[in-house]
Amino acid sequence: MLNSVQLYPEKSNDELLSLLKEMWTIRFFDEKVDEFFAKGMIHGTTHLCVGQEVTATGPCAVIKEEDKITSTHRGHGHCIAKGADINRMMAELFGRSTGYCKGKGGSMHIADVEKGNLGANGIVGGGIPLATGAALTSKMKQKDEVILSYFGDGAANEGSFHESLNIASIWNLPVIFICENNQYGMSGSVKEMVNIEHIADRATAYGIPGKVVDGNDLIEVMNETHEAVKHARDGKGPVLIEAKTYRWKGHSKSDARKYRTREEEQAWKEADGIKRFRDLLISEEIVTEEAADNLRKEAKQEVEDAVKYAEDSPEPSIDTLMEDVYA
């Protein structure tokens, strides 16, 4: 239990440590993917969430297992945070038959029914209406489940965002819209693409609460999401949360990041949310430096094991190409 700060919902020391480890897993997973892309061992393209671990882990840490999420093209972190098996994730990126989509989908299309992940999505803004629809199901079937919809600042300019917020508002649906504002939609700076300071301010236009949070502060992200989830579960309708964050890497593997400065990148790296949470746990004497290092190593090893699993997995047979088109 934390003493210096109030965290909702309260988490045991073991739970706090597993959150720290999960964020490391997310980081190492994507760093490994980056490495394999550079080596040409994974092909296609990928979108890495290095630097955005807090906004993946925090919201998923306050919802129940049966609650659902929709994710984005930058979705590895969301998948891991919602409990995905990193072996099957890595296998999908390797295009292997043991992957989440049997090799058909790749990086942008990991869905996990068992864990309540309605799927990453290769279309920007594609998941927002789906989350709203899932929330409609929850309401119609009186399931008491909430849906978290992850999307980026770029998606907040798509029609699907605006249409969904309005519908969720008028129908009072239990959906939390989580905008991971990582400052750039590919090369488009949010400062140039949005003429207001906070995307969360758009909530006002739809008559729902909008909150801005520091996306590198796990405690703040969790507390605000917790409150939003409570609001939605109490039948008071949707909430828009905007988490200010930063993707440390380029948009995708082919991005030289000419649209931003190295100084800006460095400043965000110094605000690293994983380090911040680790330091908090150490200062609260929940973990020693040594034990934290061991946890970090464990996470790294698990990612290595996932690579091994993927490499050892068979390629999909061509016959499966025609499967899963219809019921």
Place this chain on the structure above:
Amino acid sequence: MAVISYIQAVNAAMREEMEKDEKVFILGEDVGEKGGVFKATEGLYQEFGEERVLDTPLAESAIAGVGIGAAMYGMKPVAEMQFADFIMPAVNQIISEAAKTRYRSNNDWTCPITIRAPYGGGIHGALYHSQSVESLFSHVPGLKIVMPSTPYDVKGLLKSAIQDEDPVLFFEHKRAYRLVKGEVPDEEYTLPIGKADIKKEGEDITVISYGLCLHFAMEAAEKLEDEGISTHILDLRTVYPLDQEAIIEAASKTGKVLLVTEDNKEGSLMGEVSAIIAEHCLFDLDAPVQRLAGPEVPAMPYAPTMEKYFMMNPEKIEKAIRELAQF
């Protein structure tokens, strides 16, 4: 004559039209300083400035719609859809507005917009970065759809598209961007929209295709030439409205016709080509018209083995031509 790549031809056509006509401007995602994901607009922002090369938010419906409005009121916009797969939110604007503007306004308003989009697979883009979308639009009078195969055709046809008084969808095969190179005259030229082009004269089998598949057909034909099978190859270039006369002539010439597309077979525009041949060439045919196309699955899968199986290639075409020759 200079040898340039397919994408350089795209770039050169836009540059020349922008130099000539101040009404021509570009809008799309990351088309400005970044020069586009595939570098189609590289250097244009630097040369013509931000007034004429507009980076837009991620909002495809508005990219098309704003372009259409600007075109109606006297500009000549060239709108870029980052991937053909992303055109879906813009379909309403394209079909409901662009295609019908002239007809519904008693010919008072026109819509001289060009909408460019990279289509097709073979770059490991997986489900949402590989699709062929032409048949979604090739049933909509009011639109013209150009799908060139060579740098020469790209340049001449894109210039014509920009100059055209009606909306033109210009689909560029993204795998061809750097793969396909060819000679382009130094002096200015345009090519007529609506005209197919004989890419190779032959006597035994007629292959009708477009885009990247055309090159695969040329490769197959060259190989079969040694075996004494002479292939006649017609490049549709404009896939809507079709050049009926050229299709009838090419089909009648050999009496054995193979139609090749990367799109999935059922409902592809090759069905229409086939119908034209059935209506006009019955007594000239020596074999049933054959269609070679992609499999009936929702999108191109990610795994390398599956993508390879899905993609058209010279071997598939060679086999189909040989079978037709033996009929």
